[in-house]
Amino acid sequence: MSKHRMTKQKKLILDIVKGTKCHPTADWVYQEARKVMPKISLGTVYRNLRLLVEMGEIMELNYGSSYSRFDGNPENHYHFVCVKCGEVSDIDMTDMPALNSLVRDQGLDVLYHRLEFYGYCSKCKSE
Amino acid sequence: MSKHRMTKQKKLILDIVKGTKCHPTADWVYQEARKVMPKISLGTVYRNLRLLVEMGEIMELNYGSSYSRFDGNPENHYHFVCVKCGEVSDIDMTDMPALNSLVRDQGLDVLYHRLEFYGYCSKCKSE
DNA sequence: ATATATGCAAACGATTTGCCACTAA
């Protein structure tokens, strides 16, 4: 078990991800971080995002696009993804563990599930 | 609207994806295709997989890993993903359109949803 | 003191694309 150091960089990255509801990409986090710490490197951002995911502090989302998004809320919850602009937002729906039970009944060893809804966000809908 | 030609290559790729339950990666399709048509190129495989997705003949899946998988069944259905070996399999559960209604009630324009269960497949569980 | 993290740049792997020859319609 390796020890984690809470460096300035890691703290900043954690604060940025926890401090937004926009489910940011690694590059968005990088741009935000540079506003505070101009010499921070993209590699450091990626390294720390990965560490923070492993530490269970944040969550990584892979919804269709070729890049990952990150979520400051590590608890399992559901998302809405806009098929036009790619924006990801939280959905006000409580976790449904009963879904896991349905699959366990089929003999599969289920740990968790992911549920995402796709459609047009309010902004893209009105365009 | 461009016209699609049903070339030997496209037909072969379609048959390969429709003919397996393994939710293959592009490279797996490429290796299979080469057994029949040794000079087929990887670019052609990628191009046709994309065309077939756009035509609604097959479906693209992005579950966590850094590469896509493809599914010969384009109808919305649910999957199980092994967190250890990455294998993807179908789940015997009918589509639940009622879930979309729950989200529509929140004012979002939902087209469809995706539901994936994660856990250990029977092979990895017994290791 | 020293193991872990940083910045930088090069490397990586999956996927896409430009080009010219080929072929399905």
Place this chain on the structure above:
DNA sequence: TTAGTGGCAAATCGTTTGCATATAT
């Protein structure tokens, strides 16, 4: 005939990594 497609290789893009230096503990 001709617009769409194939093969090939180079390019792209998000992400990872090697290395020498810096820093948290």
